[in-house]
Amino acid sequence: MSQSSTPFRIRDVGYTPGQEWLFPGPLNSITDVPGVQVGTFTLKTGEWDAQNPDKKMARTGVTLICPRPHDSIWHHPVYASVGVLNGTGELSNTHMIKERGFLQTPLALTDTMNVGIVHTGVQKHLYERTPVKDADGRARAPFYLPCVAETSDMLSTPETVFLKPEDVLSAFDDIHEAAKRLNNAPRPPSEFEGGLGGGTGMLCLGHKGGNGTSSRQIPKVESGHYTLGCFVQCNFGAARDLTIGRVQVGRQLAREGFYGPAKQEAENTIPRPTDSIGNEGSILIILGTDAPFVPHQLDRLLRRIPIGLARTGCASHNFSGDIALAFSTQTTIPAPSSGDSTASGLEQSTAPPVAAPTSKKFGPLNIPKASTTKVEVMDDDSMNAFFYAVADVVEEAVLNALCAGKDQIGTGGLEVKGLDCEKVKNMLKGQL
Numbered sequence: 001m002s003q004s005s006t007p008f009r010i011r012d013v014g015y016t017p018g019q020e021w022l023f024p025g026p027l028n029s030i031t032d033v034p035g036v037q038v039g040t041f042t043l044k045t046g047e048w049d050a051q052n053p054d055k056k057m058a059r060t061g062v063t064l065i066c067p068r069p070h071d072s073i074w075h076h077p078v079y080a081s082v083g084v085l086n087g088t089g090e091l092s093n094t095h096m097i098k099e100r101g102f103l104q105t106p107l108a109l110t111d112t113m114n115v116g117i118v119h120t121g122v123q124k125h126l127y128e129r130t131p132v133k134d135a136d137g138r139a140r141a142p143f144y145l146p147c148v149a150e151t152s153d154m155l156s157t158p159e160t161v162f163l164k165p166e167d168v169l170s171a172f173d174d175i176h177e178a179a180k181r182l183n184n185a186p187r188p189p190s191e192f193e194g195g196l197g198g199g200t201g202m203l204c205l206g207h208k209g210g211n212g213t214s215s216r217q218i219p220k221v222e223s224g225h226y227t228l229g230c231f232v233q234c235n236f237g238a239a240r241d242l243t244i245g246r247v248q249v250g251r252q253l254a255r256e257g258f259y260g261p262a263k264q265e266a267e268n269t270i271p272r273p274t275d276s277i278g279n280e281g282s283i284l285i286i287l288g289t290d291a292p293f294v295p296h297q298l299d300r301l302l303r304r305i306p307i308g309l310a311r312t313g314c315a316s317h318n319f320s321g322d323i324a325l326a327f328s329t330q331t332t333i334p335a336p337s338s339g340d341s342t343a344s345g346l347e348q349s350t351a352p353p354v355a356a357p358t359s360k361k362f363g364p365l366n367i368p369k370a371s372t373t374k375v376e377v378m379d380d381d382s383m384n385a386f387f388y389a390v391a392d393v394v395e396e397a398v399l400n401a402l403c404a405g406k407d408q409i410g411t412g413g414l415e416v417k418g419l420d421c422e423k424v425k426n427m428l429k430g431q432l
Contacts, residue, residue, distance in 0.1 A: 008421040009189075010399035014428050015245045017311070017399065018216075018392025022385070025215040028396070030065070030229030031186040032215040033288045035329055037066040038187055038231070039175030040197030040211075041167045046157075048409045057411045058162040059155035062118050063197030063211060064171045065107040065231055065286055067327050069184070071172075074126060074144070075134040077104035080327040081295045083302030085309070089282050089321015090115055091149040101295035103327050105146050108171075109198035109233045109284055111153035114163040121168025122146035129169070149323060151235035151282040153201035155410030171197065189213045194404030199233050201410070203281065204401060205313055206239020206250060206259065208408055208418045212401025216389040218291070226291035228301075228386060230393035234401045236281035236320055241313030244399060245432045249424055250313065258420065282321035283309070285394060291386065292330040292376040301326050304387045308394025334373050 009028070010017065025032025046057035067078045080103035082094045092115070097103055105126075110118045126144060133139050156162065178187050192211055195202075199210025215229040239259055242250030253259065285305055293301070302324050309316070316322050358364050378386075405418035 008403040010244070010396060010403050013244075013403060013421050013425045015399070015432060017245075017396040019388050022216045022218070022389055022392060025217055025227050025229070027186055027188055028215055029186070029189040029213045030215060030231045030286065030288050031189070031213075032217075033227045033229040033290050033329065035067070035069045036229065036288050037069055037175045037179065038192045039064045039066075039171045039173075039178065040192050041171040041174065042196050042200050043162055043167065044200065045162075048411065048413050050413060053412070056157045056160060057155070058157070058160075059201035059408070059410060060111050060114060060153055060162050061197040061200045062114070062121070062163065062168055062171050063109040063192065063199065063233065064168075064175060065109070065288070066175060067103065067106075067288060067329055069179070071130055071176075072134060073104060073106055074130055074140050075138045077102040077141075077333045078327045078329050079294055079298065079331060079333065080325060081298040081302060083299065083305065083324045083326070085306055085322035085324070086316040086318075086320045087323070088319045089150060089323050091147065091284075091323045091325065092119060093145040093147040096145055097147070097325070102333055103147060103325070104141055105144055107286060107325065108146065108148045108168065110148065110150055110163070111156070111198065111201055112150045113153065113159065113161050115148050115150050117161060117163045117165060118168055119146045119148045121163075121165035122148065124165045125169055125172050129172075147325070149233075149284045149325075151198070151202055151233055151284060151321060154203045154235070155201040155408055155414065155416070157411045189400070193400060195406060195408070199401070202233060202235035203416055204234035204398070204405070205237040205242040207242070207402055208405030208416050209234035209236075210401050210405060212397040212399070212404065214393040214396035214400060216393055218385045218389060226289060228287065228289045228291065228389045228393060230390075230397045231286040231288075232394070232397040232401060233284040234398055236283045236317070236322070237312075237314055241315065242402075243311065243313040244424065245428065246311075247428060247431045249427060252427055253420075253423070258417070258423070280317045280319040282323075283314070283398070285322075285324035287324065287326035287390065287393075288329065289326075289386075290329050292378050293326075293328040294331075294375065294377055297378060297380075297383070298326040298328060300383060301386060301390050304390040305394050307391035309398070311391070311395045312398045314398075331375055
């Protein structure tokens with residue numbers, strides 16, 4: 001194996017990403033954002049057999065990110081927005097999110113072949129296992145479009161659908177069981193980082209990739225702090241591009257023969273189709289925060305994601321699906337109105353009533369009345385700290401995913417190594 005059995009994260013390797021005045025949350029995870037929950041289902045079947053190369057191998061799964069706890073996202077949407085760095089990929093429901101500005105389903109991350117199955121599984125959970133109304137009597141929306149994103153699995157038998165809708169139900173069960181086991185405390189990243197869930201079959205920067213996470217705390221003016229968290233499903237980049245703290249780690253590893261004779265020249269500055277594993281690929285980035293952002297402000301956060309990716313060596317290739325979603329849990333969005341604005345939680349006008357408009361043919365007209373709702377919004381002058389935080393959590397989440405990777409052999413005998421954290425730790429001494 002290329003790394004020890006002890007779980008590593010990038011700070012264990014001796015590199016602390018980002019600004020020294022921005023500190024991570026207690027778990028350095030998206031689950032530091034109050035209420036955010038993560039669950040996984042992982043499927044690993046079959047082993048590579050050179051004597052039987054047609055034997056099916058599955059290295060896949062699904063990861064669920066729930067912005068609100070206890071399955072309440074269905075009744076209590078969150079403000080959200082979507083960003084795309086390179087669009088060769090899929091994130092379903094993006095049109096509705098951009099149109100209306102909020103997210104009302106969990107996020108499901110998987111591999112390319114299983115998007116449809118996972119979509120069905122999310123709907124199966126909704127319509128078969130969640131109540132029409134929550135404990136406060138708030139009803140679900142009239143309909144839902146699941147939000148399912150993908151990166152292309154590199155280790156499973158290609159062009160094969162392995163998951164079933166019931167596997168998505170298992171991922172929801174994983175969330176509920178973890179919440180019960182932890183007494184609703186935030187879930188530690190050691191339970192979902194690395195090659196689990198949707199990240200099972202993914203590669204990153206020439207190594208085993210998968211899931212990574214990180215967080216930062218941004219102080220409030222009065223007291224306390226807001227939290228910004230990031231989750232990534234990494235499946236991008238060439239070995240020669242791997243950069244940690246501005247040190248060209250990938251090229252140095254190649255010179256030392258870490259990737260084997262076929263990759264000895266991976267430090268070459270001219271990209272070639274044959275000089276690295278995973279040259280093309282994708283990354284999914286989820287930003288979550290309890291700061292009171294509305295959609296246009298979340299757009300501004302999303303535009304800072306490439307800064308963090310670039311620090312790791314990401315160039316966003318031609319066939320890369322580099323897609324992101326950001327959400328804010330702070331504001332409670334009014335429930336969908338059924339025509340009675342008093343039932344929707346919308347504020348009523350105190351202006352004196354006016355005479356109902358009429359028409360000669362139909363008499364008095366029942367014209368819908370406009371109403372408003374109050375929303376707390378972050379001061380734009382406070383955005384800079386969050387811009388720094390976005391770049392930092394994205395960089396650190398990617399590097400944490402790499403540190404969690406373990407050696408794997410996939411379909412076709414493809415051998416991919418986990419990052420050798422001890423070797424990198426020694427390499428970085430004196431260079432940071």
